[in-house]
Amino acid sequence: MKFPDVILQTAAKILVFIIMIYSIYILFAGHNNPGGGFIGGLITASAIMLLYLAFDVETVGEIIPLDFKIIGAVGVMLALLTGFGAVLFGVPFLTQVYQYVNLPLLGKTGLGTAFVFDLGVYLAVVGTTVTIIRSISEDL
């Protein structure tokens, strides 16, 4: 069917890392700045899509041996359980806690439980987006 596109493959190998790092930056920035789990997840999914375009389904399956449906489910569970954690402390569902911690190397860092929720959203978006695009492409 299709012959290996050397330029696309070489570019993809570098670009995927840049896109991935950017998506993780966006995920972390989401607390106070534009960004967050949803958009970060979409960017990660687009990096995975680029891999699918440059290589084929089997190769990418070997690189990322994960079932994306399960990743989506893990994400939803994570987001829900973070929200439910608040209930255990007797405050309203989805209440977040935010604190500044001095971490080695990073210095004064803000840690919020909202991030864990966002991580759940991120995984859910990656899981569903890749699943949708893969199942559409399988029809072709």
Add this chain to the structure above:
Amino acid sequence: MNNIVVLPLFIPLILGVSLFFIRKHIRLQQWIAALAALATLAASLMLMGQISSEGIQVLHMGGWEAPYGIPLVADMLAAILVAVASIVTFACLLFAFHFIGEERKNYYVYPLMLILLCGVNGSFLTGDIFNLFVFFEVMLLSSYVLLSLGGGRVQLRETVKYIVINIVASSLFVIAIAYLYSITGTLNLAHIAERVAENGQNGLTTTVSLLLLTVFGLKAGLFLFFWLPGSYSAPSAPIAALFAALLTKVGVYVIIRMFTLIFNHQPQITHTIILWLAALTMILGAIGAIAYWRIKQILAYNVVVSVGFILFGVGVATDASLAGSVFYLVHDMIAKALIFILGGAVVFVAGTDRLREISGLIRYRPILGWLFFLSALALAGVPPLSGFIGKFLILQGGVQAEHYIMAAISLLTSLMVLYSVIKIFINSFWGESLLSEGEQKSSARGTLLPGFLLAALVVGLGLGADIFMPYVDQAVEPLVNPRIYIDAVLS
């Protein structure tokens, strides 16, 4: 603050999602799904107990106070409907355990049913109009998949129609929300109600309310029900029972909520329109129900008739008629699930849903037959079953408010409903048996448990109406006096 309000959403969603991890273990999935429905029921019963002693329960999610944050508001109406939705889902799950084929079991049918329940409960409980839209979409997305699951020719055709109709309705819904937001500057239902009451319901607001009525008319099958008989007769019986019991009722609930809480200042326009639409819905639905000779079509048209009937009580908007509407709404969710389950079982046993090709089932399936007869009587509102009290109250309210024509129409259509379901009973259970013992396509054993459960509720609600009525009265209070709802949320 009361975190129990979130449980009816949380339990089905998290247990539903957890089933994704055990896709191959069907039996374990069944246990967890049934447990999720029961746990949701327990949470909603607890909620009902709290509301009856302490009044409306509000949860400001994330600790952000209304009107800035998004609240969940459990008044008695919402709590009752959540409890009934959980019971109905439990019954449909029990039915599905026996009647859903392998090809669907392996494709997430139980998680989808639970996520549907989450969307339905969320729509009942939310106190924010945009969140209402979101929960509607949660419910609709799972219904799209449940409808198309299995992928038969008819199913796919009906799914496409259903999706197109609902996408049109949903985009109109968002447009109406945008209008409402630009008029009132808020999305919180209680806050919108307060602002509309302060500034008066002018022509623009009334127009937006009619746009919303169109949207929910499409979803509830109020007059715009042309899509409903096809869509509800396409999926397999347990899914159809779940749809018939829950989906249109959410639309009905939202119409009740909107037109008692927010748009209650111009009843001569809005409520008159609701009344006429309800009358037309009853007439057209009843004609459809007696015209067809296929079980699935007849039952689907019966869904339409009852939507018209409930909204007749909402249009009249007196204490009695609203209490009747609430009671009948509860009755109808249970009775529709029951008759769809039994009707589905008849189709399974006979192997066809054409009435002229079924005959004499009572010889082999007497219990199924008598259960069907009981549910047919309940559907028509024969005392002492649960349909009677709701019908009586709605008619009482209607006659007191001097809507004689509407009352006559609803009585006439009740008779037509009775005729249509008795037609199914007579044709499929009486007469010469066409099947010998060995030839039956399926036994109906799986229907008996959910059938008896729901039939017991239908009988119990009718005989124990005195016990249930205080809850209904409490549910009607915020409908008659929206101030109670507004104060509970904004205080």
